[in-house]
Amino acid sequence: MLYFEDFIVGETVDTGSIAVSEGDIVAFASRFDAQDFHVDPEAAKTSFVGTLIASGWHSCSLLMRLMAESFLLNSAGMGAPGIEEVKWLRPVQPDDVLHGRRTVTEIKPSRSRPDMGLVRFRLELLNQRDEPVLEQANWIMFGRRGSDAAQAPGDWLAYPPRYIPPALPSPIEPPQAPTEAARFFEDIAIGQSFELGSCVFTAQEIVAFARAFDPQPFHMDEEAARASSFGQLAASGWHTASVWMATMVTHRRRQLAAFGAGHAPRLGPSPGFRNLKWSRPVFAGDRITYRSTVTDKRTSASRPQWGLFFHHNTGVNQDGNEVFSFDGCVFVERKPG
Template sequence: MHAFEDLPPGFARTLGPLHVTKEDILAFAREYDPQPFHVDEVAAKDSFIGTLIASGWHSCSLNMRLVADGLILDSTSMGSPGIEEVKWVRPVRPGDTLRSHMKVLESRISKSRPSLGLVRFHFDMVNQADETVLTQTNWVMFATRDAEPFSGEGRNVLAAVADSLPGDHPQRELPPISANPFFEDLVIGETEELGSYTFLPDDIIRFARQFDPQRFHVDAEAARHSLFGALCASGWHTASVWMKRMVGHRDRIRAYALAHGQRPARLGPSPGFSNLKWLKPVYAGDTITYRSTVTAKRPSASRPGWGLVFHHNTGTNQHGEEVFAFDGMVFWERRG
């Protein structure tokens, strides 16, 4: 079993393989990211992408599965405080076989908890042609070899660790964005409330069994004796539900536009995200409200008719505590 001491800088391993079917792509997208280029082969041909591809959040979850099977499940892992950066370099397509090249970049003992170590990883997930489809850099917490058992101490650990990592995410209380905005209509600083979601135990376990089967995500009794003290959602589940609520919000905007005789503004794919932080565990029964704030925008130099929009995103639980945050970007249609 790998403890913190077994993961020095330079430690490297190739994880996988993992085969991805069209049914896998459709199942994830229908649940969390039902955009046309993820759920409909015919519609995908006329989209920004031109073919059916996996959701970027599905790609991240698949990398998590590779990491879980190849390292985490045989380790003293205590979860991750967040992700520094993900780049979706190429789409994951039906029939792809994925591997992940893992390397430890640095490691250090937690200043506040000497029995916990932080390990910074870089992952290059590649397809069967050895083409990079995703890159990811993030920290993972591991217990040291001589650590005493943890039990329910993790409710504030993620926030304490995440606060020591790069990124600044001030909370904002701003008015909602206008209906059916095109790129030119977006106002920097305006916030959309995307909706809420209650994480039920069966949903937490179902997602985790497929993508992130660490004990505190799949077994309520084992979770009681873990750092987190109770069953909690995978961070990738929290993030995927953000996407689910974002798509639902866009669907409502589209319906509003059509009902008022307007053509809905289209969104394209995202090149990636950065500064993702899982600030507090999301426990079974928690209700998370998601919001998105436009932080910057610029016309696309490579794709006429499109702009690139940058946004800061948060999830807040029923106690008003921010549990999740990240900075994203997406291609957004300009007015014709």
């Protein structure tokens, strides 16, 4: 059992590995990121990237699974308040074999809770050529030695790292207001804000995601969750983030439908995000509504036919409390000619 005191600044540890198939990529993306270059090998050939690749949120979720297998399930881990930064450095493709690496960069006792401390990690996801595909920096909370923080016993790794949806998936609910047409880079307005959609996090949805990617007891078992600091079944933070992506994709489809005939502006991939915060737990039965606001934009020096726009994103529960936020960016096509 690893406690806060067991982590040493500078220590680096590698994880086991996960092989990623085309079916794995399509299964995740079909639910959370159903863009052509994630779900359709033929359509992906004419996309921005030219081939089928995994969703970036899938990559983050796989890194979470590797860290759970490697040490979190044998620790006094108490969750993470958020993610400082993620960089998606290379695409994950079918038949890649991924492994993780963790490096402790900072440790600090909690000022408000003497029974716990915080550990800052630099996490990496690497492919079979040892090339980094994802880099992540974040803090994780751990109980101190002598505290009662511990993971509940159980066979939490009984399920493979592949998303299997529940029998009755929760629908992505569109906003009541009509969606504006898609815009080329030149027409995107800083300050423009969109409601993306909503989703109810059922217990079945929470468990289905956690079984594949975040198999910690408080995400998988109601009894274990009641005994945890959460007090009830709570969604994985990566689940909350992945559903944001699902609402963004359905929003984009409505934008393209409103655009009508002609060459509609395409979106490319995202290089990463910053300042992701899980400010409150998402519990079974919570209805989360997601919103995105354009905060900046700039042209791309390396891809002159594309620009980047930056956006601040939030998720708010049925009581009006913010549960999730982050700052992201994505490539968008410029006007032809």
